[in-house]
Amino acid sequence: MRDSLMGKDANDYDVTTNALPVEIAECFKDHTCLDFGMKHGTITVIMEEKVEITTFRIDSEYKDNRHPDSVSFTDSLFEDTCRRDFTINAIAYSPKEGYIDHHNGISDIKNKVIRTVGDAEERFSEDALRILRALRFASVLGFDIEESTEKAIRTLKHLLNNISAERIFTEFTKLLCGKNAKYVLEEFHEVxxxxxxxxxxxxxxxxxxxxxxxxxxxxTCVSLGAIEAEPILRWVMFLHDTGKPHCYTEDEKGGHFYGHYKISSDIAKKVLKRLKASNSFTDEVSTLVYHHDSVIPTTEKSVRRLIFKIGYPRARLLFKINRADALAQAPGQIEQRLERISELERLAVKINGQNECFHLNKLKINGNDLLALGLPRNKIIGKILNKLLEEVVDKSLENEREALIKRALELKDIL
Structure with a gap:
């Protein structure tokens, strides 16, 4: 009901009822019913879309800070809503009675407040992921966190150690992509x-x-707030300078962070692997972090080399990262930096539109051609092809068969 009251389209619908699970299944016997949530009173009915229907219930203790040890069914909607996490998520709707709001959630939506249902420490002790969920809602919805709820978050933050890495990664990624992420990251960094x-x-x-x-x-927080709310980009901005404290030096010109891009990239890999992010996600983020501090001259040759090294899609992302990074620096040179980034983007678009050769499969000779020239079947083949591609990218060699063969024969005596 929260999204509906905020004028948003709901992603899904959860139905709660005093009917028991077996009665729910009988009621929808003409539809496909999934009963893997039966022990918690939930039946998933497949209609035009999946609808979860759950019996009113009361949860027992949460000894693991994640799941109730057991549940018991009740015929009281009020008792069912008392187990919910936040007041804004404890609002029900009945076609007969309209909105049923036992915990003043509608008022909290109007006042843009995140507040737990009942005692905050009890709610967070039941499921510690609710700590992150509260901060995620504050980030995504732009709501404030009520005082006792905030106090419990700070007091019980250690309980997040009991939550699986996968659940933390999913929830924290949503938080990073919120419109108010900058504020939440600054205010609750200790969490x-x-x-x-x-x-x-x-x-x-x-x-x-x-x-x-x-x-x-x-x-870090300001730069994250300056980039679009896309998971890879938000994670890159969050981790791009993690290496700076580990390589700080100072001279008469001030502080320097030589090589921080590499340390930051290594830290990004470590963090994302620990949080069980996918290998592809980890690779994308760590690669962009590694290149975020690259100084790229505004020439076609330099941009061509960049595209050759990381690919056109990554280059486009890198320019977005550069822009957000610049917007979080000293204001004196921001305009000049942004103009430079815009020129790099223009060159990249131009080069990409020319359908140039950036991959071995576009080179007009291949390994079989080199073997036919009498070159041995060993690593020299790959070395020559890569060198040819590099020279084609640099425009020092034409991507034409005769020119490539001639250069390959020269390279076999050099490499």
Whole structure:
């Protein structure tokens, strides 16, 4: 009901009833019913879409801070809503009675407040993921967190250690993509330090550099807020400077972070692997973090080399990252930096539209051609092909068969 009351389309519908699971299944016997949630009173009915129908229930203790040890059924909607996490999620609707709001959730929606149902410490102790869910709702909806709810979040943050990495990654990714993520990340960093301790050295770490006006963590949050709400991009901005505190040096010109891109990339891999992100997601984020600080001259040759190295799609993402990074730095040179990034984007679009050769499969000779020239069947074949491709990308060699063969014969005596 929350989304409906906020004028949004609902992603799904959850139905709750005093009917027992067996009665629900009997009622929908002409439809496919999935009963894998039967022990918790939930039947999933397949109609035009999946609809979860759950019997009013009361949860017992949550000894593992994740799941109730057992449930018992009740015929009271009020008792059922008392087990819900937040007041904004405890609103029911009946065609006969309209909205049924036992916990003043409608008022909290109007006032943009996140508040637990009942005692906050009890709710978070039942399922510690609710701590992250509260912060996620604050980020995504732009709501404030009620005082006692906030206090319980800070007090019980350690319970997140009992939650699986997969659940934390999913919830935290949604949080990162919220419109209010910058504020939530700044205000509740100690909560996120529980599962990403790599944040600790960043907090308050001054950069002492004329290009920066924020400490490392503040810069991270501001830059994240400056990029579109897409998971890969938000994770890149969140992790792109994690290596800075580990490579800080200072001279008469101020603070420097030489090589921080590599340390940050390594930390990104470590964090995402620990949170059980997919290999492809981890690779994409860590690669973009690695290249985020690259200085790319505004020439076709330089942009062509970049596309050759990381591919056109990644290059486009990298320019978005560069722009967000610049927007979180000292204001003096922002306009100049943004103009430079726009020129790099223009060159990349132009080069991509020319259908140039950036891959071995577009090279006009292949390994079989080199074997036919009498070259041995060993690693030299791959080395020559890669060198030919590199020279084609640099425009120092034409992607024409005769020119490639001639150059290959020269390279066999060099490589």
């Amino acid at each position: 996120f330090e529980v599962f990403i301790p790599e944040l600790v050295p960043m907090i308050g770490f001054e950069q002492n550099n004329p290009h920066h006006i924020y400490d490392v963590y503040k810069h």
